[in-house]
Amino acid sequence: MDTAVMIESELDPIEEIRLRTWARQNYLPRELRDNSWHPIIxxxxxxxxxxxxHASQ
Incomplete structure (x- = not known):
């Protein structure tokens, strides 16, 4: 099983929303991201x- 899938299945929906919200609010370009961050982020x-x-096209 894929690690990201395993981690996702262990998260409750509230925690997933919290992580996704954090990711959007703290967005960084790919080269500045830490690959050790949670896969959801x-x-x-x-x-x-x-x-x-897509919006800029």
Missing amino acids: LEEMLRKEKEQN
């Missing part, structure tokens, strides 16, 4: 990038 920052790229 990294995933949400990637989502935000994709949304920004």
Whole structure:
């Protein structure tokens, strides 16, 4: 099983929302991110990038 999937399944929904909100409020470009951050945070920052790229097209 993928590590990110295992970690996601262990989170309760409130904690996941908290992590995703933190990621959006504290967004950093990819080169400034710490790869040791929680996978949900990294995933949400990637989502935000994709949304920004889509909106600018």
